[in-house]
Amino acid sequence: MTKGANVANKVLRVFKMKRLAVYAHFGESPKVARYVSYFLKELRSLGFEICFVSNSPVSIESQSEISTLCQKFIQRENSGYDFSMWQAGLAEYDLSKLEELLLTNSSIVGPLQPLAPLWKNSSVNQCDFWGLTDNDEFGLHLQTYFMVFRRQVIQDARFMDFWRSVLPLKDKQQVIQNYEIGLTRRLEENGFKWKAVFAQKRMWSLFLRRRSFVKKIGDWYYNRGLPGRNTTTLLPDLLLQCGMPFLKAFAKRIGDWYYNRGFPGRNTTTLLPDLLLQCGMPFLKAALLREPHCHVSPKMAFELLEASSLPVEILEELRLKNNPA
Incomplete structure (x- = not known):
């Protein structure tokens, strides 16, 4: 089990797969909910390597189950909300060979139908990153509970600059303003195009x-x-x-x-x-x-x-x- 992202002299994981999903988890109980495992199994079937990051205690029994579905499990302190969890997960990997990155979390129940058709949706064919829904409260942006980034974004130095700048903010509204809205805005300003499947x-x-x-x-x-x-x-x-x-x-x-x-x-x-x-x-x-x-x-x-x-x-x-x- 990895404690946080800042491990001295660590060796970054080299990918066997070309798709990585970083799953940010928070639960009220140490037992991981079944809907979480159900989602992870679906991601595995799509060829994703999965990094599971939790901001809440996870029981030994659930850790054992998660380890059969995910290549990496990170238990960390409860700070920084989802963005700090994604930051911790990304810090464990060498992303230079990665073709696609999915950031998602435990705030959603499902999938209620197969996920594969999402990648065939015509609305996401001609874009650099995409999500399921967008929201214009406080500024138009992709909602970050499910976001997919393609190689051209992942390999851009400014993308990783963003993640290195993430701080463990305590105020959720600040996280939304600085990081949820800020991520879409920063990538858009750098010339990347985005789409929401269910705009x-x-x-x-x-x-x-x-x-x-x-x-x-x-x-x-x-x-x-x-x-x-x-x-x-x-x-x-x-x-x-x-x-x-x-x-x-x-x-x-x-x-x-x-x-x-x-x-x-x-x-x-x-x-x-x-x-x-x-x-x-x-x-x-x-x-x-x-x-x-x-x-x-x-x-x-x-x-x-x-x-x-x-x-x-x-x-x-x-x-x-x-x-x-």
């Missing part, structure tokens, strides 16, 4: 179109009673996007929220989880399972997971831990 602009456009459509359906139901159950005429948008109409109730509740209160923010991972999942988003934010976010209750979030391909034993563990009401 905010596209998701809100879909939502606004659906809001209008669902409101019409809702008005009909509320004013005249059930006019029939033909989904081909009542729910064509849902059928086309995901093949099933199970999110109709969520869409109506979302529409009510925005009609009555206006837009409370623009973070699609917490405001539009249902729409993201329908469009192919493979993860759900773990925070949604613990406490309400605007219109999305933990119960609603669990219903989304139940409709996915997530194994039953993982769902049961999440329910025991979070006890949704």
